Amino acid sequence: MKMKAIVFENFGPPDVLQLKEVEKPVPKDNEVLVKVYAVHVNYGDILTRNFRKISPRKFYMSFLMWFFAKIFLGFRKPKIKILGSEFAGEIESVGKDVERFKEGDQVFGYKGMNMGAYAEYLCMPEKGTVALKPTNMTFEEACTVSGNSLTARNILSKVNIESGQKVLINGASGGIGSIALQLAKNSGAEVTGVCGTPRLEMVKALGADKVIDYTKVDFTTKGETYNLIFDVLGKSSFSRSKKVLNKNGIYLLANFKSRQLLQMLRTSIIGSKKVKCVLSFEEDIDAIKELVEAGKIKSVIDRSFPMEQAAEAHDYVEKGLKKGYVVITFNNNDKN
């Protein structure tokens, strides 16, 4: 049996993404077959599609992480040929040992670095990162909050945000930052979101108390101080940020190189202001469903593109035009 998928045979610009017929996957005994309705175009998809051009310098993590990523993704040609990690859809069939799901269940999930969600169908182990879709979200919305929410929640769980504290999110309009902003607000913090000009309104709408446009203002020069600075892309520096950190303040990073790891080591021994570099591993997606259904995580969809326009979707994101999440839809679904 065949299905349609967005395949890329070479690293490169958006038009390397081609709609092709490939083998439809068959679920193993412990797997579910998901009919995909929506996939989020996230940071990892854009990065992976053009990974040949990503030098260790351009990569936000350490050289070693870049090297492992190269081995995993391919040096000259992509090893993973179908992008997409955050998806939502409906269970079409289940393997004979599956107990948690049944045919027709609406689900959302995260395939992580293995990707493969830009396709009409995908398989997931029933114990993998897949859960029933939040009932208060469409498929389009649900796919945008699966992996991003896990990452934001896991990283923020390493710091204790207390009510009334001041938190700054550098990168508040992005996949991880927009969720981190909402989680920090849920903890009762006063949150400042830093992002580019076109996305200021969206960040305000997500609940930021204050917004800063990084193209116009350097947050380290505004005179305001914070208990926590979460820099998603690591675009600021600890040396500049520490002057706007309160005593016992934390400078939190989702992206880090050896330099920041050394800063983390040094500040763990001396000084009241700490650097924390955190990798996200935990995959408790049922907890994300609960947070969404409790109204604590929202999604702002900017645009959705049908699978035939996957290249346009990438182009739109890469040009910095998005004002919210961008998704690709599959299976001509009218349920989104």
Ligand SMILES: NC(=O)c1ccc[n+]([C@@H]2O[C@H](COP(=O)([O-])OP(=O)(O)OC[C@H]3O[C@@H](n4cnc5c(N)ncnc54)[C@H](OP(=O)(O)O)[C@@H]3O)[C@@H](O)[C@H]2O)c1
């Ligand atoms: N630690 C972990 O376990 C882990 C897990 C997954 C991902 N990550 C890392 O997280 C990163 C991706 O995050 P994401 O998905 O949120 O990316 P994203 O959706 O592309 O968002 C990037 C954010 O950074 C902002 N930004 C861009 N340039 C900036 C600047 N000069 N100053 C301040 N903000 C700037 C963007 O603002 P505008 O769009 O408004 O311009 C946007 O808010 C990757 O680097 C990845 O390696 C880490």
